[in-house]
Amino acid sequence: xxxLITKGKAVFNKETEYxxxxxxxxxxxxxxxxxxxxxxxAAEIDAPPFYTGKIMQRLVKQGFLSSIKGKGGGxxxxxxxxxxxxxxxxxxxxxxKTYAGCxxxxxxCDEEHPCPLHEQFAPIRNSINDLITLxxxxxxxxxxxxxxxxxxxxxxx
Amino acid sequence: xxxLITKGKAVFNKETEYxxxxxxxxxxxxxxxxxxxxxxxAAEIDAPPFYTGKIMQRLVKQGFLSSIKGKGGGxxxxxxxxxxxxxxxxxxxxxxKTYAGCxxxxxxCDEEHPCPLHEQFAPIRNSINDLITLxxxxxxxxxxxxxxxxxxxxxxx
DNA sequence: ATATTAAAAGACCTTTTTGTCTTTTAATAA
DNA sequence: TTATTAAAAGACAAAAAGGTCTTTTAATAT
Ligand code: FES
Ligand code: FES
Numbered sequence: 001x002x003x004l005i006t007k008g009k010a011v012f013n014k015e016t017e018y019x020x021x022x023x024x025x026x027x028x029x030x031x032x033x034x035x036x037x038x039x040x041x042a043a044e045i046d047a048p049p050f051y052t053g054k055i056m057q058r059l060v061k062q063g064f065l066s067s068i069k070g071k072g073g074g075x076x077x078x079x080x081x082x083x084x085x086x087x088x089x090x091x092x093x094x095x096x097k098t099y100a101g102c103x104x105x106x107x108x109c110d111e112e113h114p115c116p117l118h119e120q121f122a123p124i125r126n127s128i129n130d131l132i133t134l135x136x137x138x139x140x141x142x143x144x145x146x147x148x149x150x151x152x153x154x155x156x157x
Numbered sequence: 158x159x160x161l162i163t164k165g166k167a168v169f170n171k172e173t174e175y176x177x178x179x180x181x182x183x184x185x186x187x188x189x190x191x192x193x194x195x196x197x198x199a200a201e202i203d204a205p206p207f208y209t210g211k212i213m214q215r216l217v218k219q220g221f222l223s224s225i226k227g228k229g230g231g232x233x234x235x236x237x238x239x240x241x242x243x244x245x246x247x248x249x250x251x252x253x254k255t256y257a258g259c260x261x262x263x264x265x266c267d268e269e270h271p272c273p274l275h276e277q278f279a280p281i282r283n284s285i286n287d288l289i290t291l292x293x294x295x296x297x298x299x300x301x302x303x304x305x306x307x308x309x310x311x312x313x314x
Numbered sequence: 315a316t317a318t319t320a321a322a323a324g325a326c327c328t329t330t331t332t333g334t335c336t337t338t339t340a341a342t343a344a
Numbered sequence: 345t346t347a348t349t350a351a352a353a354g355a356c357a358a359a360a361a362g363g364t365c366t367t368t369t370a371a372t373a374t
Contacts, residue, residue, distance in 0.1 A: 010258055010262060011256070011258075011260045012260075012262070013361075013362090014262075014361075014362060014363095015361080015362075017261070017262035018262075020261065020262075021261065021262060024273075037319095037320065037321080038320080038321075039320090046264075048362085048363060048364080049364095050363065050364050050365065051362070051363050051364080053321075053322085054322095054323095054324095054363085054364095056321085057321070057322060057323080060321085060322090061322090067320090067321060067322085068320085068321080068370095068371075069319085069320055069321045069322080069369075069370045069371050069372090070318085070319055070320055070321080070369095070370060070371025070372050070373095071318070071319045071320070071371065071372040071373065072319085072320090072371085072372065072373095073319075073320050073321065073370090073371065073372085074320080074321085075321090099168070101167055101168075103168045103169075104174070104177065104178065105167060105169070105174035105175075105177075105178060107203075116181075116292075116296075116297040116300035116301065117288070117292065117297070120288050120292070121288060123284075124281060124284045124285055124288065127280075127281045127284075128281055131274070131277050131278060131281065135273075135274065135277070139273075140273040140274070143273035144273065170331075170332090171331075171332060171333095172331080172332075194349095194350065194351080195350080195351075196350090205332080205333060205334080206334095207333065207334050207335065208332065208333050208334080210351075210352085211333085211334095211352095211353095211354095213351085214351070214352060214353080217351085217352090218352090224350090224351060224352085225340095225341075225350085225351080226339075226340045226341050226342090226349085226350055226351045226352080227339095227340055227341025227342050227343095227348085227349055227350055227351080228341065228342040228343065228348070228349045228350070229341080229342065229343095229349085229350090230340090230341065230342085230349075230350050230351065231350080231351085232351090
């Protein structure tokens with residue numbers, strides 16, 4: 001039997017999660033003067049190493065960050081580049097229609113053609129959009145300042 | 158090349174969308190005294206007919222609604238049953254952890270171990286949970302009262 | 315130059331999701 | 345009883361997501 005009672009869905013897909021965590025980790029290390037490599041990134045963000053490599057390479061190809069091959073190489077953000085909103089990354093991976101459509105799955109979503117969920121759902125969707133627009137890889141990396149581990153017990157004050 | 162720039166992700170997966178729309182459509186028709194069949198449901202909710210059949214059957218097996226075989230048959234909600242919150246359906250299909258975890262994909266999500274998104278994300282997640290807990294198949298069906306088409310131009314007043 | 319290091323490219327594979335279709339079972343109608 | 349109708353069951357398959365691994369390319373160090 002397939003379908004009912006599966007594992008449970010996250011907000012973003014795995015590739016997006018790994019990409020976001022990877023980018024933030026790179027920026028955290030960059031702020032400390034380091035350029036992490038794939039093996040280190042994968043270990044620190046708890047992602048499959050080879051898959052992490054593939055994802056990081058895609059991000060470089062998209063121009064989100066730079067990489068250096070060979071000894072002493074790794075990944076880094078060019079300092080002159082503007083901050084990178086999470087939304088840009090998410091949409092590059094999941095498509096531009098992410099969190100833009102009707103929660104009920106209808107073709108059109110607007111005030112003229114609202115589904116029964118629209119009034120309650122639209123503000124939530126707007127909040128999500130604000131969240132991923134206002135937060136950047138850099139702002140999250142700054143939040144991690146001074147922490148040695150991204151994965152557990154992060155921002156306790 | 159795979160991965161970057163895909164189609165775009167909806168809030169729920171397809172099976173969940175079809176299930177929710179199908180259930181609401183059945184309830185709308187029940188309120189009018191009809192018991193729709195698979196072909197009609199699929200057409201009205203804009204879903205693949207065979208897949209719709211499979212999904213409706215799973216929902217029956219889960220006990221969310223009843224079905225009657227043979228001539229004059231179709232799907233119906235037993236009137237004595239309590240209203241069915243969307244969340245129950247969603248979790249039966251997508252798993253109980255849906256919209257429960259960290260938006261950043263971390264293993265733990267609580268006030269003691271917040272990721273940099275937690276403070277902004279947790280209230281949004283709570284709103285989503287409220288939305289799918291408070292709205293039921295029946296409440297949405299009542300919202301559709303008097304409408305002949307679930308798919309376009311629905312609740313204009 | 316040569317060896318070493320590390321990312322890039324890309325082939326390949328597994329699992330999950332989504333979807334199709336045929337056969338079987340149960341109900342009703344003639 | 346027989347034909348018809350419609351859901352149930354389940355095999356099968358295509359597409360997408362997730363993941364692995366090998367080979368190639370580019371940089372550095374000796
Ligand atoms: S029409 Fe459904 S959320 Fe806007
Ligand atoms: S810890 Fe990330 S959302 Fe709560």
